[in-house]
Structure formats: C-alpha cells, structure tokens
Amino acid sequence: MKGQIKNTLKGLMVDFLFWLYLFGCLYYLLHNNWGWTVRNKFILITAMFFTGLFFLIGDSLGRKSFLPTASTNRKWSHSVWGWLLVIVLIVTFLVGWNIVEVNPYKFFTKFRNAGGITSGIFDPSIVGYQLSNQSLEELKLDGVDQEILEKLSGIIGKRYNTRKVCRDDLKRILDEEEFRIYGEILLSKTEKNMTMLNQALTALAETIFLALLATIFAIPFAFILSFFAARNLMPHTFLGNSVYIIIRTIATIFRSIEAIVWAIIFSVWVGIGPFAGMLALMIHSIAALTKLYSEQIENIDHGPVEAIKATGASTIQTWIFAVIPQIISPYLAFTIYRWDINVRMATIVGFVGGGGIGLLLMQQQQLLRWHNVGLIIWLIAAVVWTMDMISAKVRTKLTSM
Template sequence: MTGLLLYTLFGLALAVLMGVARGSMRRWIVGAGMALLVVFAAFPFSRARGFLSRDTIDPTLLGLTPFYPLLLLIPLGVLVALVLAPRGGKAAGWGGVLGGVAVVVAAGSWYLQPAQLVRLQPVNGLMELLVAALVAGSIALLSFSRPQLRTPILLLAALAGVLAFFWFHTPQGGGAYLPKSLGYYKLFFSTSPQSQQEMVESYNRALPELNAIRKELGQDELKPIQGLADLQGAIPQQASSQGFRLVQPATTQYGAFGVFFLAGLMLGAGLVLLRNPALQEPDDFRAGILIALVVSFLIPAFDATEFDLNKLVEGWPFLQQFADKAWPPMLADVAAERYPLQEVLSQIAVTVQMALVGTFLAAIFAMPISFLAARNVTAGTPLMRTVFYLTRLFLNVLRGVPTLIIALILVAAVGLGPFAGVMAIAIHSLTELGKLYSEAIENADKGPVEALESTGASGVNVVRWAILPQVLPLFVSYTVYNFEINFRSSLVLGLVGAGGIGYFINEKMASGQYDQMIVGVIAIVIVVNIIDFASSWLRSRLV
C-alpha cells in the first residue's frame, strides 16, 4: 500500500511541476479521468488464485465491483470531474480534487480487505462484440474518403460486424483458434460464509494427502488453516473447478499503479487549478483524449516489457565484470597467434560490402517497380490501376516482414554466410526504396509532364524526359540513406549467422572474450560515424 501511495504522490508532484511551468491543468484532469475509465474497465488490478497457476485470474476493477460495490466511487468520481471540466476555472479544479480523492479512497480501501472467496461469472459475448465492432469500424472508416458510397459502405460494415460476431462466437469458428477469448471477461461475486467455511474444511481434509506428497519432494509440511486468510497458495481443486477463486487484494497488478498515479495526477491538477483558474486552454478536451490514449497504451506496455530498473541494479556486478575484462582491448596476441584487429577489419569490410551489394540490387529493381506503384503514372487505364494496387500491396506486405526474419529464412535455405545477409537486405530494401521512389514520382512537378503530353509524346518519353530528371537526385539521395540504414541492419544480421562483424561479436561474446569483442564494437562506432558524415555530405550535394 505504501508503494501505491508513492505513485499517487508522484502523479501529484508531476501535476504541480507542470503547473509551475504554467501548462494547462484542465487537459490533465480530462486526460487522467478518461484514462482512469479505461483502467477501471480493462486493466488487471489484483489477483485471484485457483488450484493451478493457469487458474489464476487478474480481475479488473469493474469485474470486482459486484463483489465490492465501493469501487463504484471510482467511475462516479471521474464522471464528476469530467462533467465539471467544461465549466473551467475553479469548478474544473474542484472536479479534479473530488475525482482524485474518490479514486484514492475507493482503491485504497480495497487493499485493506482480507483475502476472500469469490465466485466467477464469465461475461459471454463481450470479446466477440469488441471484435465485431473493430471489424465494422475498420470498414466504416472507408466511408469518410468516399462520400458517394457512404451508405453501401456502412451497410457492408454492419453486415461484416454481424458475421464476425457470430463466427467468433462459435466454438468451430474463432473459438477454435482463440479459445481463451470466449468468456474472457469475468465478474466476481461474493460467497456465503457457509461456502467459505466448507472451503476451509475441504482444505484441511485434503491436507494429509498433500503433506505426504510434499514430504516425498523434500518440502515442508503445511499446517491446518482457521480461515481463508491463512491460505498461502492455491485453493482446493474441486472448488477451483466449480468457479471459485481466492481474491487477495494485497497482490497488486499493473492496473493498480496506473490507478493511483492517475488519481494523483488528477488531484494535483485540480489543486493547481484551484490556485490558478487561468491555467486552461480551448483545446483541452482534444488534448485530454490524446493523453488518455497515450497513457492507455503505455501502462500495459511497461508491464508487458517487464520494465524494472531493479534488474539493472541486480545485474550491475556483471556489468563491472564485463568492463574489467573488456578493457583494454586486445588488438593482437602474437604468442597465441591471435589477431583480433585483423579479423575485425576483414569482417567490417564484409559488412560494408553486404550493405553495398544489397542496396545496389534493391535500387536496380526498385526503380521500375516504383513507376508501377506511382499513382500519377498508372492513372491512364483500368489495367494500369490494377497494376498500381497490386504493386502497392506487394510493397506493403513485404515491407511488413523484418529484415531479421528474412535473414533467418534465407540462412536456413542457403546456409550460413554473407549471401543470406545480402539477399535479406536486398529484399527488404526493395520495398523501402520502392515506396520512397514512388512517392517522389507522385510529387513530381506536373508542368513538364503536361507539356510533353500536349505534343503527343509517348508514355516512355514522358517518363524519360519529364519525370526522371526531377526525381533522379532524390532517388540517389534515398539510396545513399538506405545504404546507411542497411549497414546498421547488416550488423544485426551477423548475429543470426549471416556473416559480417555481427557474427564476430556474437562469437566472442558467447565465449567470454570481451577484450576481443570490444575491438569490433569500437570499429563499428568508427565506421558508422564515417558513413554518417559521408552520406550526409553526399545527400547535401544531391538535393
């Protein structure tokens, strides 16, 4: 609980700091409020344990509301803040203060509750409805760019949404591929004292058999419990299979940290706004929506990436050991006939050549493809429009596959070595350069094109004399810049066996020869800077 209050103080301090900088406070009240509604409905807050680890569920605040109605103070407090926000001034400030206090009180009181037995109730159809809304919404967006076809597009969107719902809802449809999505969202309801007592008795009856197993495994025996709060782990299997879980409020999930931080931010913004009611802007609601979207994506992203600065503290001894072994670099060991510098220079040359050949091949094939992917060049006939859409689809699909994945596939197909790296770079760069080249062609000046067309010149001559002279300097500039990117990509490709300096670094790192590995790192830094300066100078001369 203390850690959560620190998050509240951090949010409050951040709001005060922005107030000192005379930023708008109302937008932070709106943004924190909207983000709190998302966290309330969608982010895990505590933990509910079953018999096995896979039975464990992390309930949301909304899911816990039937069991603990006081949590309704959170959305009510937020709605009060959002209703008062349009009035601005001290009214919006009081809304932020009331909303922040309500969230802290309701969420804080939850963590003071003991562990209790609850009953699960899946909400069937909710995830299916969200998928259907996503499908329908994606199609409906097309109607904004085509007003003349708005009605047919909206009807198609509605039909697609209905079909997606029923397909996803059936076990033979979406349920066969994503079985956990069916009934994914769950509400938690309280149980009677009699059910909880039966749980305790069931646990104690099964204890002798469980202790016999633990004794064979060399583990300590468990003692009989007097209440559910004494449970240190799973609940009995029979109760878990019947839909019961043991809710432990003190076990915090990432949604809890988001709730207390946002509550502190809302409270702090409200207090600052009470002191200085002029800290508001006309576009606060639009900015607040943007803040809420960013926060709603960032909070689960930090959890999914296991962001934890304590791990750096724990890993500090290795970093010290690495630094001690890596410095000074070993350029050569004549007695042992080891020459790292010579090998590094050789591998750096291979890496540069990989990037050079891959970029060259990509540029050669991207140039003709880019004209087929340019809207202004393929606007003549329905056939050319079809070619345009197919070419754009090809570039978009292939560009979505990372270079590393392509390299992995090619290494498996053609074996270890730089050839796989060259082909991976060429394939991925083809899509990037094709996209850049086509956009340059589309932005070319129409005057020379129209002048040649008025004289009856053919399409090839128009491209040769009107478009190509305009875009050729851009083509060269884009190619040079892509070569710079490809050199960095080729460093990573070496880690998967595609040759070059990356392979050397991976080999030395795996064998603990850090003093040789650091030679490669230093060489990379030097070559990257040389290429950066050279490509920047060349691009400045071309464009």
C-alpha cells in the same frame, strides 16, 4: 434519431471497454502482488454495472466522446471523466511497471556484472600476443627437459590479449620452480598476433560488401516498382488504382517485416552466411526504396510532365524525359542513404545467421572474449560513423544539384 441511438451505443461501448480495462488492470495488480483470485465473470459484471451507473450519471468518457452533456463540457479537473482518465493513466503506468519488471535496485547495484564487456570496450584487443616458436627452439638448444618443452608446445601460437593473461597461463602450465627459471625469458620474447584484427577486418569488409550488393540488387526492382507506386503517374482508372494499391500494400507489408526476420528465413533457405544476409537486406531495401522513390516521384514538378506530354510524347517517353531527370539525384541520395542503413542493419542480421561482422561479434560474445567484442564494437562504430559522414556529404551535394 438514428444518429442518437448510434452515438449512445458507441458511448456505452467506450465506457464498457474502459471499465473492463480498469478492472482488468486492477485485478492483475492485486493478483500479481497479493495473490487475489476472482472469477472472470465477476469482473465482467462489475464492469457492466459501472458502465450503466456512470452513463446514467451523465458524465463518463463515453458520454464525453459521443454524447456530450452539460457536465462533460466542464474543464477536465471539474468533471468525472477527467479524473477517470487520470485514474486509468496511473493504473496503466503501474501495470506497465509490473509487466516490465522495473527494478531500479538491480540497475544501480549489479553494474559489476557488465564489467567484462565494459573493460573490453575500454581495452579492445587490437594486438594480441603469443609465445614465439623461436624462444622454444632456443630452450631446446639449451637442453631443457623434454617434459617442459611438451608442456609449452601446447600453447605456442595461442593468442593472448595481453602479456598478463599470457603470464597467468604460463603459471598454470608450469610449476613454480619452472616458471621462475623460464617464465620471464619466454615472456620477454612474445611476438604480436594480429589474427583477431585480421579476422574482424575481413568480416567487416564482408558486411560492407554485403550491404552494398543488397542495395545494388534492390535498385532495379525498386526503380521500376516506384513508377507504379506513384499516385500522380498511375491513371485514376480501375487498373491504375489496383496496381497502385497492390504495390503499395505489398511494399508496406514487406517493409514492416524486420530484416532480422527475413534473415532467419533466408539462413534456413540458403544456409548461414553472407548470402542469406544479403537476400534479407535486399528484400527489405526493395520495399523501403520503392516507398522512398515513389514519394519522390509524387513530389516532382508536374509542369515539365505536362509540357512533354503536350509535344505528343508517349507515356514512356514522358517518364523518361520529364520524370527521370527530376528524380535522378534524389534517387542517388536515397540509395546511398539506404546503403548506409544496410551496413548498420547487416550487423544485426549477422546475429541470426546473416554472416559478416555480426556473426563474428556473436561468436566472440558467446565465448566471453570481451576484449575481442570491444574491438569489434569499435570497428563497427568507426565504419558506421564514416559511412554516415560520407553519405551525408554526398547527399547534400546531390540534393543541391
């Protein structure tokens, strides 16, 4: 009898929430698209009314879930609850469409806006050009006007992605007559400028080392914590259970906070730069590795543990001789995998002040230097691809050991 009342209440609750959601969604659609306005009270009352109505009819979602009747046990397409479910799914989809502002027209017509970055990706600026100092000297010896020389000295050493951009700039600085005389000579003597590539490679190295250090610093913490977060090693006593639950919970919380959030915190704490990025990735790695490691411990063969225990070994000795030898290769595999992930994450973390290639990418993007952005994107892709391949190879080697 008590169960009956409980189930009735649960069923009514489900129905009420269902109708409230349905009318809420409908109201949102009407309000957003046609400017309808109704009092909230009205929606509430309508929902209540429909809840009562359909519950009395004996065929609704609440009844289906908690108080099945003859009519709810029919196939979904032959009963009210089935069609109510279909309606709510359609309405949900429509509301979603509205909230996300889905606009296929924009998608197909505004492609040109992405022209800059697309051309940057297809034409990354690996090598740049600059006017050489030497050509200016030569002009000076030829006795060219001081005025022109001064104009040119402003752009000596300035890096252009292509010769064409360089020519455009020359045309801008010099008048038509001057450009006709000196332009082609100057352009023919441009020299290569690799500063962007150098800068990008330096930043890339920063990212890789940042990720490596974050992983290395995370290992000892995660290693020790994982033993206390493994169900099969923690005794089923109050102390054992609490240690297990506390460590697991903290790890889960820290893991669910994205590295990017940690990076924001640490870039305020220690200042923008790779150190902040490393700390952010380290925190996240500790949490993630603790989970991965401890699951590995939970998967070990329990036989050797039993055998070592039976020799009279202490708990620590059992861990050292029966647990660690079994987990060492999967641990290494996971650690390399983590480094791999960290390199990828470091790029994102750089955007919010974590240093490395991410920071450079953001700067170049904000300066709208799409060809440099293209270069950086290619470099990141190359590194991620290489790391991915190497780590996969090493991992298969390790897991087969």
